[in-house]
Amino acid sequence: MKHARVTAALAAAVLAGASAACSTDGGGEATTGPIKVGSINGVTGLFQTPEVPKAVQAVFDEVNEAGGVNGRELELISVDDAMNPQRSTEAALDLIQTEGVVALVGSSSAVDCGLNRGTYSKHEIVSIPAVGVDPACFTSPNIAPVNPGPFGLLTAMLYYASEELGHDRVCIDYTVLPGSGGGVDAAIQKWSELTGKELAHQELSVGEGDPTKYLVADKNAGCQAVLYNGPVGPYFAQAKTQGMEDVDFVVGANSYTDANAQAIPPGLNVYAGTEWQPYTDATLPGNERWSKIIEENEIQRTAFSQGAVMSADIFVEVLRTIEGDITRSSVTEAFKSMEPIEYPMVGTPWVFGPGEAHNPVKGSRFVKAGGGAWQVLPEGFIVPGEQN
Known part of the structure; x- marks a missing residue:
């Protein structure tokens, strides 16, 4: 080769x-x-x-x-x-x-x-x-x-938490990388415009240290769903210690790995958003x-x-x-000048086109951790604004 x-x-x-x-x-x-x-x-x-x-x-x-x-x-x-x-x-x-x-x-x-x-x-x-x-x-x-992209995916994750899982008190524990703060803010704003909802609590400077204070703050805020994008092991071990089995956690594509599925303690509800068809099901x-x-x-x-x-x-x-x-x-x-291409691995047709900005692929599929693996959920691609 x-x-x-x-x-x-x-x-x-x-x-x-x-x-x-x-x-x-x-x-x-x-x-x-x-x-x-x-x-x-x-x-x-x-x-x-x-x-x-x-x-x-x-x-x-x-x-x-x-x-x-x-x-x-x-x-x-x-x-x-x-x-x-x-x-x-x-x-x-x-x-x-x-x-x-x-x-x-x-x-x-x-x-x-x-x-x-x-x-x-x-x-x-x-x-x-x-x-x-x-x-x-x-x-x-x-x-x-x-x-x-991570910002389109963030909007889809928020939408999934509020509209598909049915939560009113959605929260975020996120690490915002340098240069991406505007993208995160825009993604949250897009979700608010689509749903009329606001975050119940947010922390956008979560580091890699002890996550206890963030999880305690989530509990105090009455968070029903929490979006998270940091290291999986310590965070969810502490979530288990805090007794947060009634909270739906949603992680991004960066956390969608076999190793992370194995690191999530039993009894927690942890979902992951994927940008393409879930790769764990060929x-x-x-x-x-x-x-x-x-x-x-x-x-x-x-x-x-x-x-x-x-x-x-x-x-x-x-x-x-x-x-x-x-x-x-x-x-x-x-x-x-191309025509859109239907590619079944993603949720919407892909096209380049003549515009000044291009984000042709929308939506995400979701998987749930269980038994040390990710289970593909049946909803298909969730495209914010097109469900319900």
Whole structure:
């Protein structure tokens, strides 16, 4: 199996060796030979998603083995920015100016969107991240992730707690990361506008220390449901100690792992919101293809790898609609003018389109912890404002 390249030096060496054999469109982009596609990922550092470029590469390998796109192979150039701002900025410029990539596909960096949104607009190149993390991923003209994002998911989680679980006193114990406070505030406001409800209690600076004071405050506020996004083990161990078996806890996609399901004490009601079909059930619509890709290539099974396969699939589907040369400009035009794509792994159709902001995927499915595993709940995707 081919592997994504992760160093600019290696990329430059391959480019130099191949340049004599490739014609270009006059702007440094090859119109014969491989179709170069960039990706900026967190393989190392604080936010690690090493499975994402592997999954994108696996989809590209599948396409290449079937003859490529218009006879041209797809070449993924993945760069690890290690969540380092300078490395992320340099990676974007190198991919665009030196490598001549036609688009960015399957990025999963926590800092890419905020740092490079202006670069993508300036160079008129589109990015289809596998994992959109910060608000800039969803408010930029040239970026459209394939996930609802943490803020769209937060609105869905609040909506699930109040409208599906039927609670009037909904609370939040959250850690707000630098630069994401505006997104959290907007997500809460969106929920309030949809439901006419306000939070009964909120704490937006929950750290990784002893969670007792936050849980005691929740009890004193009469919280019926509590949304939480921090480390699972200590928090829920203390919730059990506090006797909070009558409270419905809702955690985000970052907590939706097999290990966390095993760490939640019996007797607590803990739900998790997912951005794609729950990955723990390979039989759900859309998951069959993802599971096949993951198993055949021995890639870690995570929700983020779902986004990787989806972003690669969508990119290939749009690429096949292009008549004539496949270049950066033709790829950008194809995404800006495309028709919506129904992709069963998510709750709403995905489309890029011509707008100044893009957050095409809405809604979430929910799972519940029980017996050391996550049980998929039957409601299907919850799209705030479309239920009840």
